[in-house]
Amino acid sequence: MKPPFTLFPYLCILGALVASAQGQKKDRGFMNGYPLRPVAIDAVKLNGGFFADRVETHLEVTFPYVMNRLAPFIHNHHREADLAKGRPAKPEIEFRGGGGLTLVRALEGAGYSLMCRKDPKLVAMMDKFIASVDDLVDETGSCFFGGAEASVAYYWATGKDKYLKASEKLAAHTRKEFFDAKGNPIKEPHGHGGMEFAHARLYQGTGDPKYLEMARKFADMRGMPKPDGSIRNNPKFSPQHLPVDEFSEPGGHAGSFGWFASGLVDVAALTGNPKYTAAVDRLWQNLVDTKMCITGGVGGNGGIEGFGPPYYVHRGGYNETCAASGQVFYNWRLFLLNKDAKYLDVMEIVLLNGLLSGVGLEGNTFFYINPLEVNGDWGFNMQHQKGRFPWWKVVCCPGSISRTVPQVPGYMYAHSGDDLYLTLYAATETEVALASGKVKVKQETKYPFEGKVSLTIDPAKDGQKFNLRLRIPTWAREKRFLPGKLYTFKEAPPPWTLTVNGQVVATRMEKGFAVIERSWKTGDKVQLDLPMPVQFSVAYNRAVAYNGRVAVTRGPFVFCAEEIDNGMRVQRLAVPQLPKPNQVKVTSIKEGLLKGMPMISFPGVEQLEGETMGVREFRVYLAQPLMPYEGKTRPATIRLVPYFSWNNRGEKSMTAWLPHKVEPGKKGEPLPWVSASKEKAPVSLAGNVTAINIHNKSGQAVKIYWVGYKGELVQYGELDPGASREQTTYSNATWLITNKNDKPLGHFVTGPYPASAVIPSKN
Numbered sequence: 001m002k003p004p005f006t007l008f009p010y011l012c013i014l015g016a017l018v019a020s021a022q023g024q025k026k027d028r029g030f031m032n033g034y035p036l037r038p039v040a041i042d043a044v045k046l047n048g049g050f051f052a053d054r055v056e057t058h059l060e061v062t063f064p065y066v067m068n069r070l071a072p073f074i075h076n077h078h079r080e081a082d083l084a085k086g087r088p089a090k091p092e093i094e095f096r097g098g099g100g101l102t103l104v105r106a107l108e109g110a111g112y113s114l115m116c117r118k119d120p121k122l123v124a125m126m127d128k129f130i131a132s133v134d135d136l137v138d139e140t141g142s143c144f145f146g147g148a149e150a151s152v153a154y155y156w157a158t159g160k161d162k163y164l165k166a167s168e169k170l171a172a173h174t175r176k177e178f179f180d181a182k183g184n185p186i187k188e189p190h191g192h193g194g195m196e197f198a199h200a201r202l203y204q205g206t207g208d209p210k211y212l213e214m215a216r217k218f219a220d221m222r223g224m225p226k227p228d229g230s231i232r233n234n235p236k237f238s239p240q241h242l243p244v245d246e247f248s249e250p251g252g253h254a255g256s257f258g259w260f261a262s263g264l265v266d267v268a269a270l271t272g273n274p275k276y277t278a279a280v281d282r283l284w285q286n287l288v289d290t291k292m293c294i295t296g297g298v299g300g301n302g303g304i305e306g307f308g309p310p311y312y313v314h315r316g317g318y319n320e321t322c323a324a325s326g327q328v329f330y331n332w333r334l335f336l337l338n339k340d341a342k343y344l345d346v347m348e349i350v351l352l353n354g355l356l357s358g359v360g361l362e363g364n365t366f367f368y369i370n371p372l373e374v375n376g377d378w379g380f381n382m383q384h385q386k387g388r389f390p391w392w393k394v395v396c397c398p399g400s401i402s403r404t405v406p407q408v409p410g411y412m413y414a415h416s417g418d419d420l421y422l423t424l425y426a427a428t429e430t431e432v433a434l435a436s437g438k439v440k441v442k443q444e445t446k447y448p449f450e451g452k453v454s455l456t457i458d459p460a461k462d463g464q465k466f467n468l469r470l471r472i473p474t475w476a477r478e479k480r481f482l483p484g485k486l487y488t489f490k491e492a493p494p495p496w497t498l499t500v501n502g503q504v505v506a507t508r509m510e511k512g513f514a515v516i517e518r519s520w521k522t523g524d525k526v527q528l529d530l531p532m533p534v535q536f537s538v539a540y541n542r543a544v545a546y547n548g549r550v551a552v553t554r555g556p557f558v559f560c561a562e563e564i565d566n567g568m569r570v571q572r573l574a575v576p577q578l579p580k581p582n583q584v585k586v587t588s589i590k591e592g593l594l595k596g597m598p599m600i601s602f603p604g605v606e607q608l609e610g611e612t613m614g615v616r617e618f619r620v621y622l623a624q625p626l627m628p629y630e631g632k633t634r635p636a637t638i639r640l641v642p643y644f645s646w647n648n649r650g651e652k653s654m655t656a657w658l659p660h661k662v663e664p665g666k667k668g669e670p671l672p673w674v675s676a677s678k679e680k681a682p683v684s685l686a687g688n689v690t691a692i693n694i695h696n697k698s699g700q701a702v703k704i705y706w707v708g709y710k711g712e713l714v715q716y717g718e719l720d721p722g723a724s725r726e727q728t729t730y731s732n733a734t735w736l737i738t739n740k741n742d743k744p745l746g747h748f749v750t751g752p753y754p755a756s757a758v759i760p761s762k763n
Helices: 008-021 050-069 071-085 100-116 120-140 148-158 162-178 195-206 209-221 254-271 274-290 321-338 341-358 396-411 615-621
Strands: 044-046 413-416 419-422 428-434 437-445 452-459 464-471 487-489 497-500 508-510 513-520 524-529 534-539 549-554 557-562 585-588 598-607 633-642 657-659 689-696 702-707 713-719 724-730 734-738 744-749 755-759
Touching: 044 050, 044 396, 050 071, 050 100, 050 396, 071 100, 071 120, 100 120, 100 148, 100 396, 120 148, 120 162, 148 162, 148 195, 162 195, 162 209, 195 209, 195 254, 209 254, 254 274, 254 321, 274 321, 321 341, 321 396, 341 396, 341 464, 341 557, 413 428, 419 428, 419 437, 437 464, 452 464, 464 524, 497 513, 513 524, 549 598, 689 734, 702 724, 713 724, 744 755
Parallel strands: 419 464, 689 755
Antiparallel strands: 044 428, 413 419, 428 437, 437 452, 452 524, 464 513, 487 534, 497 524, 508 513, 534 549, 549 557, 549 657, 557 633, 585 598, 598 633, 689 724, 702 713, 702 734, 734 744
């Protein structure tokens, strides 16, 4: 079905041309062009607390550390420019670690860092670097560091446009490289997604519609045959295997997908074309329903640093830090496009858990990979390290941290007309220009560790009428930690409350926001209380690596058990019975790097028997469901800390999914029959050896098929009426039953125990 015709993209371009003809300046300010406008980074003041601490650590430690490590690369960049211009050049510096990809992301982070805090030395360094970029573009037509992501951020921070103009010259060369004189494609996009992202950003920084048109063309090139008719290079590494309007699920390299998807949202928002909007929404829904870890991490397949099949999310998943950065950008843009808080709910969880775990608390050590369980022996990080690395030869992730963390102040507020959105809660203050006039807002809160948020509203004039929209996170209003079908709380959350000047007020819920519509006066006080009980989550049963286990969360944080707090390898811990509320304690850590952070404790058990696994066995174990345990146990207190903080106090064992109990396929219980009229047979997933004994009581002859890992059907014979068959299999295997004409009747999904399976007479 073709998308409905819309005049919006053409009106956008026409509007730009008319404005130009009339001498009006197009809005080139921070994140322009979206239905919602975020309050700029430099217009939000952080007044202490969690986010302020993380941004301060970035400015004082992480960013200077990254740039210092990249100093030899920057030196060689100036050398290349000198050689290109025929100037005397200093000797090349050989060095190990870092490179172009790291630096280009750090350069983007420089602009955002300057929006957080003015730094004349950084400006001087950037201006010198930009002069060399300009020289290289002029002399060679190319420079890897000339991209618009960095130049537009620097323009927004300083108002200087030399970098921006160098990016425009580079874009002219890009146009000739990828398109002929008539605008037809002559070369496929690069493997790592980002062409849409870069040129949409250049449009935002310059207002020139030709860059938006380039971004749109790069989006439309996805999935098209190569101009010479040959097969595309690694089509599933980056999203190039299908046209945009046929995309239904994320695939390929998880980091590349995040940058591509972010750029596609830019194209959707800036053109208004519903084809792109529908595509990004489809991809997002599939992602949160089938491919996202509870921390927001994505990319379970370490072999390609990317996505596996649906429900291939497991405790040893790759979850690259760069991919988390891409998810922050993707979800933030989806919110600005659709005005729906569900995207913010995902973004917040990715930011607090999946991304911040990638940088040590001191700010100068990093994770490339972010698994949900380790045993202290597995060298999971770069070059088989068991902990965080200070630097290595592939260090793209420090660059991703550098471009993401300084954008946090810009994620706090957004507005449109007379609607003011509170998007992240933190101790902040800002002034926002609404249609009815300016409004000052001050937040006082200990969020995200505590759920009480106090606001002071000061409108430009008393009686000013506007809508205040406060985000009520998914974890505070639904029986789930984050949007999607993958994870469910064992208990529903308690009710949240909202008052104005001490009085409960009438509100309506709209796309995840509590909306207060009223006339405001100076000094109005708003109090939002989001209770933060400790919650236990279970996963959808097709995510087999979590079967029989529970994850522990509080507010927007995922918690994990570390060996240092529990005095034993955490694989020995289990919680056979979930604790009662009065058995769960939340205390504040008193000293060390985690000082001031919450620690959760509750009663569980220590399993006293079990085999010691080698690294290879352990990695297989991470993708498998919980096996029954019938050995001896003794009581133990289980202690957990926020997941993002793990591995800052030693390189020992950790888990974010605690063994609970084996639910499906209990001993002596037959497997449930699922009729074909109710549900299509799903694909089989990985599991442990077990057996199934099939009894045919349907009154007709049937065929037995195993449903393969990719949905293929493998016949295992036929079964006459009244006959039985015992079959060795694996847990989480799907066995489809059809009639003699291959019409599906129903299916069974095996559990961890050998079990009987009865084909009923009525289907």
